[in-house]
Structure formats: structure tokens, C-alpha cells
Amino acid sequence: MYTLLCAHLPRPLVHALYAVWYAALLLLVYYFFDRQPAGFYYMHR
Amino acid sequence: MTEKQVLLAVLFSSATAVLAAWLPPPRWQPRLIAAVGAALLLLLSPLSACLLGVGAGLSYLLHRRTGNSRAALVAAVVVIAATLISFMLAAAPAAKGIGGHVVLPFGLAFYALRLIHYQFEGYKGNLRGHSFDEYLGYLFMPSLLSTGPIHRFDEYLRDLRRKRWDPALFSAGCARVLYGLVKIVVLGNYLLAEVLPAQFEALAGAGIGHFYSDALQFWLKLYILFSGYSDVAVGFAALAGFRVRENFDQPFIARNISDFWQRWHRSLSSWCRDYVFTPVLSLTRSQGAAVVSSMVVLGLWHELSLRYVLWGAYHGAGIVIFRAFDARYGASLDALTGVTAALWRTLATALTLHFVLFSFYVTTAVQHWLTGG
Numbered sequence: 001m002y003t004l005l006c007a008h009l010p011r012p013l014v015h016a017l018y019a020v021w022y023a024a025l026l027l028l029v030y031y032f033f034d035r036q037p038a039g040f041y042y043m044h045r
Numbered sequence: 046m047t048e049k050q051v052l053l054a055v056l057f058s059s060a061t062a063v064l065a066a067w068l069p070p071p072r073w074q075p076r077l078i079a080a081v082g083a084a085l086l087l088l089l090s091p092l093s094a095c096l097l098g099v100g101a102g103l104s105y106l107l108h109r110r111t112g113n114s115r116a117a118l119v120a121a122v123v124v125i126a127a128t129l130i131s132f133m134l135a136a137a138p139a140a141k142g143i144g145g146h147v148v149l150p151f152g153l154a155f156y157a158l159r160l161i162h163y164q165f166e167g168y169k170g171n172l173r174g175h176s177f178d179e180y181l182g183y184l185f186m187p188s189l190l191s192t193g194p195i196h197r198f199d200e201y202l203r204d205l206r207r208k209r210w211d212p213a214l215f216s217a218g219c220a221r222v223l224y225g226l227v228k229i230v231v232l233g234n235y236l237l238a239e240v241l242p243a244q245f246e247a248l249a250g251a252g253i254g255h256f257y258s259d260a261l262q263f264w265l266k267l268y269i270l271f272s273g274y275s276d277v278a279v280g281f282a283a284l285a286g287f288r289v290r291e292n293f294d295q296p297f298i299a300r301n302i303s304d305f306w307q308r309w310h311r312s313l314s315s316w317c318r319d320y321v322f323t324p325v326l327s328l329t330r331s332q333g334a335a336v337v338s339s340m341v342v343l344g345l346w347h348e349l350s351l352r353y354v355l356w357g358a359y360h361g362a363g364i365v366i367f368r369a370f371d372a373r374y375g376a377s378l379d380a381l382t383g384v385t386a387a388l389w390r391t392l393a394t395a396l397t398l399h400f401v402l403f404s405f406y407v408t409t410a411v412q413h414w415l416t417g418g
Contacts, residue, residue, distance in 0.1 A: 022223060029226045032235045033049075 051089060052229070058085040059188035059281040066285035067210075075182025075205060078285070082185025086151060093150035100125070100160050101184050105177050108167040118168040122161055129157040133349045152190040154346065158316055159184060163198055165320050175202055188281035192274040194292045194312035201287060208286040218283030225276025233270040237262065260402040268296065271310070290315075300393040301371070302363040302400055306340075317343045332368070337361030351416070355408040363400055 005014045046054070058081050065077035086094035104121060111117035136149040163180075166172050183201045242262065249258030275292040282289040290312045299305035306314045317339040326335035337358055344357025381389055 022220070025223050025227050029223070029230050032230045035230070035234050035239075 046089065054085060054088060055187065055191055056277070058082065059277075062187045063281060063284045066208075066287075071208075072178075074208075075176075076178045078187075079178070079181035079185040082187040082190055085187045085190065086185070090151035093152055096128070096150055096153060097156055097184060100128075100156070101177075101181055104160050104163055105180050108163065108172070113168050113170055115168065118164055121164040125157050125160050125164075129153060130349065137349060155193050155195060156184060156190065158195050158313070158346075159198075161320060162195070162316065166198060171199060173199065173202060179205060186282070186285075186287075188278045188285075189289065192271070192278055193310075194275055194278065194290045195316050196282075196287075196289050196312070200290070204287040211286070214283050214286070214288070218280045221276050221280030221283060223280075225273045225278075225280055228269050228273030228276060233266060233273055237266045237269060256403075256406065260406065263405070264297075264402060268293070297398055298394055299397050300390060301367045301397055302360065303367055305397055305401060306360070306364070313343060313346070333365045336364050336368075340364065352405075352408055352412050355411050355415075356404060359404055359408050359411075 002014065002018070005017070009017075062078050062081045065081055066074055069077055083094055083098070086097060107117055107121055132149050132153060163172070179202060180198075182205065183196070183198055186196070186201075189196055245258040245262055249255050272293045279289045279291065292310055292312050294308040294311065296305055296309040299308050321339035321342045322335045325338045326332065329335065338361070340361030341354055341357035344353040344355075344360070347353050347356075378389060
């Protein structure tokens with residue numbers, strides 16, 4: 001994806017887009033983190 | 046501790062292990078990684094810390110003293126398997142929610158497989174010279190302790206010794222941890238746990254739709270959460286400079302059941318291939334027996350119960366039948382082109398998906414039929 005974007009857009013713009021994308025994901029994780037995980041005993045044992 | 050606190054502890058210790066993997070001089074790095082992992086285990090389950098500590102010491106000594114002795118290998122595998130089995134039996138009532146208070150020591154199911162891997166590779170003479178500290182760093186790496194992937198010792202040692210700062214790997218690791226957290230926190234614990242069940246219910250209605258809805262939700266949640274935890278583990282390992290085996294590769298687009306098991310929990314299925322399938326094949330010379338026994342072991346690793354014996358046998362039988370079918374018709378089906386080939390691929394993917402989706406329904410029905418329940 002990074003290579004594809006760099007082929008069509010200026011590199012600083014691609015980096016800025018990535019920064020916004022990661023920041024949005026981080027915010028999402030932060031917002032939803034307080035919810036109790038679904039209790040998957042299987043996952044860590 | 047709540048599950049959220051466990052997740053936070055794993056994230057914090059994994060991040061600390063990243064610092065331990067880069068800041069101190071190289072010979073201190075595995076020691077400090079192991080110390081962080083041991084601290085995590087002591088916090089979450091002191092019993093597990095003792096078990097892994099004793100297991101690490103004994104397996105290292107056994108490897109150093111006995112080298113490639115078959116008797117030592119058999120004794121080690123029996124002791125490790127017996128320990129895992131006895132804890133699984135004791136923890137079974139609590140795991141099924143039918144009483145009991147014993148839970149499986151944190152990470153035991155995963156590090157037991159790593160200990161067996163180490164003994165097998167030592168027996169085969171595949172382990173390069175290494176110190177006890179390096180071995181401890183392998184066993185106690187915090188991000189891989191609890192959910193796998195079941196990392197291989199030779200790959201770990203290669204990365205540890207050739208470790209160089211690689212910005213591309215570091216940035217890929219950051220992204221991977223973030224994507225994993227999105228899967229766990231947003232997709233798994235919010236969308237699939239809170240929002241989508243009601244939508245699925247509304248769409249499904251009664252009858253066969255209800256079965257579809259339940260099976261789809263179960264497998265989707267399992268995939269999203271498990272692959273999310275694997276992403277976090279692989280991501281943190283990458284941040285520390287280690288390239289760890291992948292656990293998933295788009296499993297729901299597999300075209301046959303054999304392909305599915307090369308895409309789903311790959312580190313476990315490759316472990317079963319190396320340490321169950323191959324030995325059984327060399328003993329029995331029967332592909333079918335080797336496939337079924339490795340799938341039964343894979344099933345029993347999840348839970349010691351008749352249901353999981355049947356579930357493993359169901360998948361093993363599926364693989365045996367597919368291989369017989371492929372030997373007979375594979376070449377002619379591969380020769381198909383154009384629309385016919387596309388139709389066949391779609392049908393094969395749909396069949397495989399249904400075989401997996403309904404595996405628990407089929408095996409539970411067989412179990413009820415067998416036990417008269």
C-alpha cells in the first residue's frame with residue numbers, strides 16, 4: 001500500500017496520511033479499551 | 046486479575062522487553078528479556094513461573110548431559126506431557142464453567158510445546174551451541190508467553206545473534222501491534238461481542254439460519270481475537286528485532302481442509318507436523334494414521350475431552366479423504382480453465398468453509414450419539 005501510494009502522491013503527503021491513519025486507530029483503541037475483554041480463556045493459558 | 050489487567054500487564058512487559066532487547070550490551074539482552082518475562086509470570090501466576098523455571102533448567106541440563114539420547118527424549122516428552130495433562134484435567138471443570146477453582150497456569154499450554162520442540166531438536170542434533178541465558182530469553186519472551194505463536198529456537202537464536210537495528214522491521218512491528226489491538230479491542234470486544242450479535246439474530250431468524258449465525262459468530266470472534274493477540278505478539282517480537290512465525294494466513298479462503306490447516310494456527314499445526322505426524326509416520330508407515338493422530342493431539346491440546354478427540358478425528362478424516370480425492374481427481378481439476386475453474390475454486394472454498402464452520406456441531410452430535418446424551 002505504501003509503495004502504491006508513493007507512486008501516485010508526494011512522499012510527505014503519504015507520511016502525513018499514514019500518521020493520521022495510525023492516530024485514528026490509536027484513538028479508537030483508547031476509546032474502546034475500557035470495555036472488558038470478551039473472556040477468551042482459550043487465548044492465554 | 047481481570048482480563049483487561051492481564052492484557053495491560055502483557056502489553057507493558059512486552060514493551061519493557063523491547064527496551065531490554067536494545068539498550069543493554071548484547072550479552073545482557075537475553076537475560077533481561079527473560080527477567081521481564083519471569084516478572085510477568087510471577088505477577089500473573091507464580092506457579093507458572095516456577096513450572097517454567099524448573100522446566101527450563103531441567104530441559105537445558107538434559108540437553109547438555111544426554112545430547113541425542115532417545116531414552117532422555119522420551120522421558121522428557123512424557124514428563125512435560127504428563128505435567129500439561131494433569132493441569133488440564135485439574136482445570137477442566139473451571140474451564141467449562143461447571144465449578145472448580147483450578148485454572149491452567151498462565152502460558153503452560155504454549156511453553157510446554159516449546160519445551161518439547163527444544164528436546165526434539167536437541168535429539169536430532171539441530172541445536173547450535175547456546176548458553177542458558179539465551180535459552181531463558183527464548184522461553185520467557187513476554188509477548189510470546191501467553192498466546193504464541195510457537196516460536197522455534199533456531200529462528201530465535203539466529204535473530205538474537207544477528208540482531209541489527211532495522212527501521213523497516215521496527216515500523217512494521219509498531220503497525221502490527223496497533224492493528225492487533227484494533228482487532229482485539231474494537232472488532233473483537235466491541236463489534237463482535239456487543240453490536241453484531243443482535244444484527245446476526247435479526248438476520249438469522251430460526252432454523253438453519255440460527256445455526257449459521259451461531260457458527261459464523263463463533264469462528265469470526267475466534268479468528269479476530271486470536272489473530273489480534275498473535276499480531277500483538279508478532280509485532281512486539283519485531284520491535285525487539287525477532288522475526289516470529291505467522292499464525293494465520295487468510296484461513297477462510299482455504300480451498301481444502303489441508304490448506305485450511307496451513308493457514309489457521311500455523312505454528313501449532315507445523316508443530317504437530319514435526320513432532321506428531323513425522324514420528325507416527327516413521328513408526329507406522331501409514332499417512333492416514335499419522336494425519337489422524339496429529340489432528341487428535343491438536344484437538345486434545347485445546348481440551349482433554351471426548352468432544353475434542355472427535356473434533357480432531359473429524360479434521361484428520363477430512364484431510365485423509367481430501368488427499369485420496371486429490372490423488373484421484375486433483376490433476377484433472379487443476380487442468381480446468383476459465384469459468385469452470387473459477388466455479389470449482391468457489392465451490393471448493395465454500396465446501397471447506399462449511400466443513401470448518403459446522404465441525405463443532407457435527408462432533409457434538411456424534412458425541413451425544415456415542416454417550417447417549
